[in-house]
Amino acid sequence: MRAPRAYGFVGLGKMGGPMAANLARSGAELVVFDSAGSTARAPAGVRPSGSVAEVAAAAETIFFSLPDGPVVLEVLGEVVAAADRVTRTVIDLSTVGIEAARRASEQASGADLVYVDAPVSGGRNGAIAGTIALMWAGPAELLESHRPALDAMAQNVFHVGTEAGQGQALKLLNNFLSATATAATAEALLFGLTQGLELKTMLDVVNVSTGRSHASEDKYVNRVLTGTFDSGFGTSLMAKDVRLFGEAVAVAGTANDLGTTVCGLWDAMEAHAPAGDHTEIFAFLRDRPSRTPNPHQASRLDT
Numbered sequence: 001m002r003a004p005r006a007y008g009f010v011g012l013g014k015m016g017g018p019m020a021a022n023l024a025r026s027g028a029e030l031v032v033f034d035s036a037g038s039t040a041r042a043p044a045g046v047r048p049s050g051s052v053a054e055v056a057a058a059a060e061t062i063f064f065s066l067p068d069g070p071v072v073l074e075v076l077g078e079v080v081a082a083a084d085r086v087t088r089t090v091i092d093l094s095t096v097g098i099e100a101a102r103r104a105s106e107q108a109s110g111a112d113l114v115y116v117d118a119p120v121s122g123g124r125n126g127a128i129a130g131t132i133a134l135m136w137a138g139p140a141e142l143l144e145s146h147r148p149a150l151d152a153m154a155q156n157v158f159h160v161g162t163e164a165g166q167g168q169a170l171k172l173l174n175n176f177l178s179a180t181a182t183a184a185t186a187e188a189l190l191f192g193l194t195q196g197l198e199l200k201t202m203l204d205v206v207n208v209s210t211g212r213s214h215a216s217e218d219k220y221v222n223r224v225l226t227g228t229f230d231s232g233f234g235t236s237l238m239a240k241d242v243r244l245f246g247e248a249v250a251v252a253g254t255a256n257d258l259g260t261t262v263c264g265l266w267d268a269m270e271a272h273a274p275a276g277d278h279t280e281i282f283a284f285l286r287d288r289p290s291r292t293p294n295p296h297q298a299s300r301l302d303t
Contacts, residue, residue, distance in 0.1 A: 004149075007023065008030070009063045020046065026152035056078075056079045062091070068100075069099070076108060079113070089116065090116065095119045102164050104117075114138070117136075124231075134150060136167060172245040175245065176259065179242050186286075233278050234275070238266055239266040245259065246263045
C-alpha cells in the first residue's frame with residue numbers, strides 16, 4: 001500500500017496547528033481547513049482551503065484535530081458528502097470518546113472510507129516539538145503506508161488495536177492517570193507547605209523518590225513553581241477527558257472509586273476556571289477556604 005500523494009488537515013488549533021506545521025516541514029503536500037480561518041491559521045508552505053469539501057477533493061488522507069465527538073461527526077459528514085471527494089482515509093487525532101469513535105467508524109465505512117481512531121498525548125509543547133505519542137487503532141498496513149507522515153508529527157507511534165474506540169480507551173485511561181497525578185500532587189504539596197517545607201525542596205525530593213510523576217517532574221517544576229501555569233492544556237479539556245473516562249468505565253463496569261472523586265474535582269475546577277490551564281488546579285486548591293488553618297500557610301502558599 002503506497003503513501004498518499006497529498007494530505008489534508010482539518011483543525012488548526014493548539015494541537016492541530018503545530019502537528020500540521022511539522023507535517024508540512026517534512027515535505028508533504030498539505031491542504032488545510034479551520035473554521036476559525038484557514039488562511040490565518042495555516043502553517044507556512046501549505047495550501048489553505050475554504051471548506052472541508054475542498055480538502056476532501058484534494059487529499060487522499062485527511063487528519064482531524066477537533067475538539068470533541070459531535071464536531072468530528074459533523075466534519076466527517078462533510079467529507080462523506082463532498083461531491084468531488086478523493087479522500088479514502090480519515091485519521092482522527094482528536095479525543096472524542098469510545099462511542100463517538102465507533103459511530104464515526106460506522107459512518108465512514110458506509111461511504112467507502114476508512115476511519116482510524118488515533119488520538120495523541122503530549123500536550124501542545126509536545127505537538128510543537130514533535131514528541132507526542134500517537135495511539136493508532138486501525139489496520140496495521142495502513143499505519144505503515146502512513147508512517148512517514150506519522151513520524152513527522154509523533155515521536156512514539158503505537159499500534160494499539162484494530163478497532164475504533166481502542167485508541168480512545170488508551171488515551172482516556174492515560175489522561176485519567178494524568179489528571180489524578182496532577183490533582184494528587186497539588187494536595188500533597190499543599191500539605192507540605194503547612195509544615196513549613198519549601199515548594200522547590202519538596203519537588204527536588206519527590207522527583208528523585210517514589211512519588212515522582214510526569215506531573216511533579218514537568219508540570220510542577222516548569223509551570224507551577226514558576227507561577228506561569230502555561231502547560232497549553234486547558235482545564236475544560238482535562239475535565240472533558242475525565243468525564244469521558246468515567247462514562248466509559250460505567251459502561252465497562254470496572255472499579256471507579258477514585259474516578260468518581262477525580263471527576264468531581266475536575267468538574268469543580270472547570271466551573272471555577274473553564275478557560276484556564278489545567279495546572280491551575282494547584283492555585284484552585286490552594287485558594288479554597290482552608291479546613292485546618294496553619295500559621296505556615298499564609299507566608300508559603302503564594303507561588
